[in-house]
Amino acid sequence: MKKFKSLTLENFQSHEHTTIDFDDNFTVIVGASDQGKSAIIRALKWVLFNEPQGDDFIRVGTDGARVTLTLDNGTIIIRERGKKNRYILRQGENEYVFESFGRGVPREILDAHGIKSIKLVVGEYCGFVGDTTQMYFDVISEGTLCEGATI
DSSP: OOOEEEEEEEEETTEEEEEEEOOSSOOOOOOSTTSSHHHHHHHHHHHHHOOSOSSTTBOTTOSOEEEEEEETTSOEEEEEESSSOEEEEEETTEEEEEEOOTTSOOHHHHHHHOOOEEEEEETTEEEEEESSTTOOOOHHHHOEEOTTOOO
16 A cells, blocks of 8 residues: 655645655644644645645745645655646656646546545535545544435
8 A cells, every 4th residue: 555755735725835754654743723734634635636626725925836745655746736737746757747637636646646535424524535544534624514414
């Protein structure tokens, strides 16, 4: 199974430039309220699944955002929004650029990280979680009300 090695956020919400190096076994992100912890989860969702849509996450006063995810096998996935709206995939000596992909995620990006998005319903709230033990999205704060949802 591929693991996250590092995540870099540039001009993403409150993060001007933040790099997180993931432990091989377990990483915990802690901090006071309103310090950018949820933005880290949103950045992961953005680079993996192209969510959220739009450009509200671009840091105020800047013209673009960039999130870089490095996997333990050396694969690098970059998601950019600003002058260009694109994904960049680096595998070994090869670099691939994907533009004009709409609301989805290029198949090559999905294949590179291998994480599938599944719908998780808790009470009346919905959220999405990657099927990996490395990642958990707080569906109560990040989720949206599901019509007719049940446990």
